[in-house]
Amino acid sequence: QSVLTQPPSVSAAPGQKVTISCSGSSSNIGNNYAFWYQQLPGTAPKLLIYENNKRPSGIPDRFSASKSGTSATLGITGLQTGDEADYYCGTWDSSLSAGVFGTGTKVTVL
Amino acid sequence: EVQLVESGGGLVQPGGSLRLSCAASGFTLSSYWMLWVRQAPGKGLLWVSRINYDGSTTTYADSVKGRFTISRDNAENTLYLQMNSLRVEDTAVYYCGRDSWGSVDYWGQGTLVTVSS
Numbered sequence: 001q002s003v004l005t006q007p008p009s010v011s012a013a014p015g016q017k018v019t020i021s022c023s024g025s026s027s028n029i030g031n032n033y034a035f036w037y038q039q040l041p042g043t044a045p046k047l048l049i050y051e052n053n054k055r056p057s058g059i060p061d062r063f064s065a066s067k068s069g070t071s072a073t074l075g076i077t078g079l080q081t082g083d084e085a086d087y088y089c090g091t092w093d094s095s096l097s098a099g100v101f102g103t104g105t106k107v108t109v110l
Numbered sequence: 111e112v113q114l115v116e117s118g119g120g121l122v123q124p125g126g127s128l129r130l131s132c133a134a135s136g137f138t139l140s141s142y143w144m145l146w147v148r149q150a151p152g153k154g155l156l157w158v159s160r161i162n163y164d165g166s167t168t169t170y171a172d173s174v175k176g177r178f179t180i181s182r183d184n185a186e187n188t189l190y191l192q193m194n195s196l197r198v199e200d201t202a203v204y205y206c207g208r209d210s211w212g213s214v215d216y217w218g219q220g221t222l223v224t225v226s227s
Contacts (some may be wrong), residue, residue, distance in 0.1 A: 033211045044218065045217050046217065047157065047214065090214065092211060092212025098157055099160065
């Protein structure tokens, strides 16, 4: 029942780049900040990106994000084996008056 | 350092109740909205509930409305989630989170709730 759509999986070789899309609507991504989370296997999610494109301290600049209209995009460059995880976008939905998350994307390093 | 530590999870029968707690430290709890998010086994994240600074405003996902109650005790630096009339489909890891524009900036480690007979 997620209102934010992400590709189920993306993959690339070490050192390469991947992008993950998050498609929403005007009631969520279009008019609210987008957030991105990394969830390593067996652990709690961790904040990667806040307020569309800002990185918390400690997050390497290999992780970047942007937003355009009702979609957001996360990019990971210089892919490392430690980046293998599930990635989720999240935001507020003004119509639902509830938070929403994306369907999740599994990143595999080939 | 911001820390959120959940407790109170466990095994409960369908129709039963459970109260989750989330102990907050490293920041002033009363200055932040807080929320709960859950994740069923092998599934994605699902936003559950949100509470404002003093507990006067709360919102819930439709799937838990009328059964779950979020509350807080700022003096004790603790967030709560009272879960009643539990269903098998409520089985999940429950995370507390510090709210940021309706999403999360800090997450707890989670506590597992299993609803089964």
